[in-house]
Amino acid sequence: MDYSFNDSNSNQSYGEVNQLGGVFVNGRPLPTPIRLRIVDMANIGVRPCDISRQLKVSHGCVSKILARYHETGSVLPGAIGGSKPRVTTPRVVGRIRDYKVKDPGMFAWEIREKLLLDNVCDKFNVPSVSSISRILRNKIGPLSQPSNGSIGGGGGSSENSDSNSPPPIPSSSSSSIALMNKHDLSPINIPSVVSSSSDSICKIEPPTWSSYDQSAVASSYHHRYLYPNVAYHSTFQHQFESAMKSPYTGGNHIVSNPTTNGDISSAFTHTHHYHNQHNHHHPNATVNNTANNYSSFFNSFPYTPTSNFAVTTPYYASSYGLPLTPPTSYK
DNA sequence: AACGTAACGGTTGAT
């Protein structure tokens, strides 16, 4: 798909119109502000059927988003794409790491044979040599630079072998966690046992707003929403990416670089695709390459675990009932 | 009239 927006040619249009007259992009999530709007309206007592009509979102979609919100506390879409690790489970990766730590000169094919020898894998699920090479390259990397006390001789082996590449989950009894994969850890799938602490890391956006700062935005065409206290966990990076890369956005234009102290206020804007692109671009958007903007933004994860997370959204078409006006109780 | 949900055509991204 062509998600590159030519500023000079606003004739480009994509998306379809549903029976209610609302615009959607087949296969892609609704923009986060609309999802939030659905939840906001439900919270103040608007019936789902009325939400559907007002926002011009199908009632099936409203039902699904509300059901998920009530079940998980998150309005964000699930993780799209990717695939579960079929053979390179965390346990296997951990063992590969152990082998490599003990003998850095080990070849991938030797590691493969040792996985079989040690009964870590059988012939049906042992990773290929190329998979092992990729694991060594991407997930383990140079072993000479462990940031946590490489001097100790033990190489931080922690003989449990569960200290491997997937993001560490804070609580941890290793029992069920070890069997989980990325999808299992997504906010919508995460089991309650993992989120036992009061500040659940499951909730990407808390149910309340701490502020609604419209005046601070540079353009009157944009409204800024603050997502307070986003409990960032690297496991959820995919969630953020998936949500923020909605095709309704004309690229996630960075309006200020994330700073090292975790303040990413006004981190980027969403530009509505059928808005007048060249008129409403954020003035600070310097690069129009979506991929570059995007990766430069997200590569700087992780932020501090509870940093504020801000999204600047455009002035949406009135058909959506936007811009959002938070209930007074949120102000 | 409301709404839960399966079918459908679509996109995504780790393997």
Add this chain to the structure above:
DNA sequence: TCATCAACCGTTACG
């Protein structure tokens, strides 16, 4: 680098 395919998407239609 590229294809695969299982995850998810929102809409539609049915009950």
